[in-house]
Amino acid sequence: MGDARVDRILGSMTGASDRLVLDRLCIACVDEFELAGAGLVLVIGGTHRGAIGASDERAKRVAELAFTSGEGPSLEAHERGAPVSEPDLGRSSRWPGFTAAAVAAGICAVFSLPMRIAAEGYGALDLYRSEPGDLGEEVLDDAGRVADRATSYVLAGQSQVPPGSLTDLLADLSDDRLVVHQASGRVAIQLDVTPEAALVAMRARAFAQGCPVSEVAEAVVAGRLRFDREVRDR
Numbered sequence: 145m146g147d148a149r150v151d152r153i154l155g156s157m158t159g160a161s162d163r164l165v166l167d168r169l170c171i172a173c174v175d176e177f178e179l180a181g182a183g184l185v186l187v188i189g190g191t192h193r194g195a196i197g198a199s200d201e202r203a204k205r206v207a208e209l210a211f212t213s214g215e216g217p218s219l220e221a222h223e224r225g226a227p228v229s230e231p232d233l234g235r236s237s238r239w240p241g242f243t244a245a246a247v248a249a250g251i252c253a254v255f256s257l258p259m260r261i262a263a264e265g266y267g268a269l270d271l272y273r274s275e276p277g278d279l280g281e282e283v284l285d286d287a288g289r290v291a292d293r294a295t296s297y298v299l300a301g302q303s304q305v306p307p308g309s310l311t312d313l314l315a316d317l318s319d320d321r322l323v324v325h326q327a328s329g330r331v332a333i334q335l336d337v338t339p340e341a342a343l344v345a346m347r348a349r350a351f352a353q354g355c356p357v358s359e360v361a362e363a364v365v366a367g368r369l370r371f372d373r374e375v376r377d378r
Contacts, residue, residue, distance in 0.1 A: 149176050149177075149286055150286050150289050150290060152172065152176055153169065153172040153173055153176050153286075153290050154169075154290070154293055155172075156168045156169060156171065156172035157169055157297075165197075165297070166184055166196055166197025166294065166297070166298075167197050167198060167199070169184070169197055169290070169294060170182040170183060170184060170197045170198055170199040170203065171199045171200075173199070173269070173271065173287065173290060174199045176286075177271060177279065177283050177286075177287065179199075179271050179272055179273060180250070180251065180272045180273050180274035181198070181199045181200060181202055181203030181206065181251070181271075181272040182198070182199045182203055182269065182270065182271050182272065183195050183197065183198040183199070183203045183204060183206060183207030183218075183269075183270045183272075184196050184197035184198070184207070184259075184267065184268075184269055184270075184294055185207050185210060185218040185222075185267045185268050185270060186259075186266060186267040186298065187218070187219065187222045187265065187266060187267040187268070188266060188267075192210060192211040192219065193267070194208065194211065195207035195208050196267075196298065197294070202249055202250070203270075203272060205249060205356075206245075206246050206249055206251055206254075206270070206272060207270055208356050209241075209242050209245050209246060210242065211356075211357060212241075212245075212347055212350050212351060212356055212357050213239065213241030213242045213245065213347060213351060214241065214344075214347055215239040215240075215241055215242050216239050216242035216246075217230060217239070217242075217254050217255070217256035217268070217270060218256050218267065218268035218270050219268075220239075220256065221256035221257065221258045221268040222258055222259075222265045222266075222267055222268050223265075224258070225258050225260055225263075225265055226258065227255070227256065227257050227258070227284060227288065228255070228256040228268075229254075229255045229256075229278070229279075229284070230253060230254050230255070231253045231255075231273075231276055231277055231278045231279075232252065232253060232276040232277075233246055233247050233251060233252055233253060233254060233276075234247055234252060234276065235276075241347075241351055245351065245354070246272075248354075250274055251272045251273070251274065252273055252274055252275050252276045253272070253273035253275070253276050253277055253278075253279075254270060254271070254272055254273075255270070255271040255273075255279050255284065255287070256268045256269070256270045256271070257269045257271075257284070257287050257288045257290075257291040258291065259291050259292075259294060259295040259298070260292075260295065261292075261295055261296070266295055266298065268291070269287060269290060269291040269294060271287060323358060323361045323362055323365055324343070324346070324357055324358060324361040325339075326361070326365055327346060327360070327361035327362075327364035327365050328342040328343045328346060328361075329342070330342075330364055330365070331343075331345060331346060331364060331371045334370055334371045334372040335371050335372060342371075343357075345371060346360050346361060346364070349371075
């Protein structure tokens with residue numbers, strides 16, 4: 145059954161447009177594994193590059209929480225190079241920033257499979273449940289095989305469809321991260337802190353507003369938001 149299920153998930157990529165092929169993979173994971181959502185997070189060189197695939201908008205927001213909060217199952221799976229399971233987020237204190245927002249979004253359990261080739265990690269495939277509970281060893285094994293295939297597609301285009309505008313998608317993600325780094329430099333000057341501390345402040349603001357860090361960054365770069373003014377107003 146596992147082989148047939150994995151084949152169906154991978155077969156979902158056939159005929160999909162280049163920009164949607166990884167979304168289709170995540171949607172198929174939801175259908176075959178009976179999930180509430182799924183997302184693919186790319187991490188290269190220790191840098192979170194963003195969600196490159198998601199089953200729906202909620203899954204995309206949850207996948208992006210790792211960057212906003214600076215923690216979460218995808219980053220842990222990437223760093224450890226091993227699957228990460230949290231079958232009851234509501235009772236967990238594992239990732240405080242990520243967990244609160246994920247539970248608020250209706251995610252009650254999360255499972256993350258690392259995207260790896262040999263010793264190199266490239267992110268993770270995240271699976272979400274709307275109720276607490278384990279996925280089971282067979283599902284996790286199958287999901288690990290899907291994560292391996294997604295890794296091959298992203299890095300080498302080894303899939304049933306040619307990788308056309310995937311490069312454009314990665315460029316878009318890089319642009320988003322560039323804006324964040326530009327904004328963190330400005331906030332560092334405004335608050336007279338290090339860029340790392342400025343990014344923490346931006347993440348806290350994004351978490352409080354329930355939005356991606358990129359939205360806060362865009363407001364800073366556009367001049368609509370200054371953190372030193374916020375400090376003076378308190």
